[in-house]
Amino acid sequence: MKKLLSFGTRSCAGCPASLAVRRILEAVGDNVIIVNGTSCLEVTTTQYPLSSWNVPYIHTAFECTGAVASGVESALKKMGKDTHVVAIAGDGGTFDIGLQSLSGMIDRGHNVLYICYDNECYANTGLQRSSATPYGAATTTSPPGKFSIGNKTFKKPIVQMLAAQKVPYVATASLAYPDDLERKVKKALTIKGPKFIHILAPCPISWRFDSSETIHVARLAVETGMWILCEIENGKIKINVTPSERKPVKDYLSLQGRFKHLKDEDIKKIQEKVDDDWKAYKKY
Amino acid sequence: MDKKFNEGAWAEPGTSVKNKTGSWRTFKPIVTDRCVGCGTCTKFCPEGAIKIVEKNGKKKAEINYDYCKGCLICLKECPFKAIEKEVEK
Numbered sequence: 107m108k109k110l111l112s113f114g115t116r117s118c119a120g121c122p123a124s125l126a127v128r129r130i131l132e133a134v135g136d137n138v139i140i141v142n143g144t145s146c147l148e149v150t151t152t153q154y155p156l157s158s159w160n161v162p163y164i165h166t167a168f169e170c171t172g173a174v175a176s177g178v179e180s181a182l183k184k185m186g187k188d189t190h191v192v193a194i195a196g197d198g199g200t201f202d203i204g205l206q207s208l209s210g211m212i213d214r215g216h217n218v219l220y221i222c223y224d225n226e227c228y229a230n231t232g233l234q235r236s237s238a239t240p241y242g243a244a245t246t247t248s249p250p251g252k253f254s255i256g257n258k259t260f261k262k263p264i265v266q267m268l269a270a271q272k273v274p275y276v277a278t279a280s281l282a283y284p285d286d287l288e289r290k291v292k293k294a295l296t297i298k299g300p301k302f303i304h305i306l307a308p309c310p311i312s313w314r315f316d317s318s319e320t321i322h323v324a325r326l327a328v329e330t331g332m333w334i335l336c337e338i339e340n341g342k343i344k345i346n347v348t349p350s351e352r353k354p355v356k357d358y359l360s361l362q363g364r365f366k367h368l369k370d371e372d373i374k375k376i377q378e379k380v381d382d383d384w385k386a387y388k389k390y
Numbered sequence: 391m392d393k394k395f396n397e398g399a400w401a402e403p404g405t406s407v408k409n410k411t412g413s414w415r416t417f418k419p420i421v422t423d424r425c426v427g428c429g430t431c432t433k434f435c436p437e438g439a440i441k442i443v444e445k446n447g448k449k450k451a452e453i454n455y456d457y458c459k460g461c462l463i464c465l466k467e468c469p470f471k472a473i474e475k476e477v478e479k
């Protein structure tokens with residue numbers, strides 16, 4: 107069978123974005139229109155005049171993924187076609203600049219699966235911080251130093267925000283659990299209305315680890331509890347993987363150059379936040 | 391391509407196969423005889439450059455070196471430690 111994302115993308119070695127899309131397309135199949143906001147995924151798969159896509163694909167401006175996906179879905183509906191619409195954007199395009207168009211898409215109830223691959227920064231433009239960047243991480247716009255811890259804020263709770271907006275299906279996924287990821291994509295496509303899947307995308311370039319470690323880092327995120335694999339269906343949460351004994355967050359942080367400046371007390375603060383998050387999730 | 395689409399920028403599907411990204415490698419992953427063809431690496435290769443083939447009734451991973459960028463995720467993740475590396479010549 108033809109590869110739906112062909113060979114020869116310009117992504118870095120070990121790139122989580124290409125990998126995420128291969129898993130997504132495996133689950134979606136070819137009856138789809140992909141809408142993709144400007145991001146690493148876009149710049150590495152659509153280097154003019156070439157394209158890596160073997161399914162219909164539209165590149166939209168950075169902030170417009172939700173709006174363009176809404177338009178495509180409305181047109182297909184009018185034409186009586188059952189083609190899936192899958193929107194894919196980065197964290198910058200989802201948490202920051204595209205949040206209003208995503209929120210509008212949800213509000214109008216468009217039948218679109220929106221997937222955010224989250225490399226926790228604006229990667230293709232030079233690794234600047236976004237509101238998805240975790241606490242303490244070094245980025246080019248949150249450099250650590252004598253008076254700075256690195257990024258000062260904790261990650262924006264996008265999953266809870268969208269669940270509060272009553273999105274019928276919200277899920278998180280991990281590249282280290284490909285079967286779970288593909289299952290969630292397939293399930294989302296059976297649900298009418300807007301759906302949101304959030305995939306953690308460990309990026310060797312911006313997180314500063316060896317390119318062979320992409321999956322290892324993704325798995326550690328789950329095993330330390332820093333990334334909670336869950337599904338929220340009509341307001342009911344299901345946690346998919348509960349590590350019997352959560353590994354200390356240090357195991358995850360110490361693999362990544364972006365956290366190497368953190369002191370023990372900073373790591374303790376991150377550990378406490380993860381412990382609190384788990385308590386909150388279990389209550390929720 | 392339909393003439394209507396000729397306005398704006400568009401590209402023919404799948405044309406990036408022209409980019410032989412195998413030239414990027416520093417390290418080259420090598421599949422050894424320990425490979426049992428379980429397919430774990432195929433799910434983790436960002437390039438989609440590994441497939442399972444059958445040779446003499448035995449399943450084995452085969453790497454497409456035209457496109458493998460040498461990230462070595464396959465080497466790291468193989469449950470049978472069946473992939474080794476050498477410096478690309």
Ligand SMILES: Cc1ncc(C[n+]2csc(CCOP(=O)(O)OP(=O)(O)O)c2C)c(N)n1
Pocket residue numbers: 123144145146147167168169195196197198199200225227228229230231236
């Ligand atoms: C309105 C606007 N502002 C800024 C840019 C420049 N820009 C393009 S992509 C991007 C960052 C994308 O970050 P993210 O969505 O996280 O994707 P990533 O590159 O990390 O995959 C920026 C700042 C733009 N294209 N349009």
Ligand code: SF4
Pocket residue numbers: 116117118119120121122123124146147150225229230309310311312
């Ligand atoms: S910077 Fe990261 S996300 Fe972007 S192409 Fe490179 S590896 Fe992929």
Ligand SMILES: [Mg+2]
Pocket residue numbers: 196197198223224225226227228229
């Ligand atoms: Mg990003």
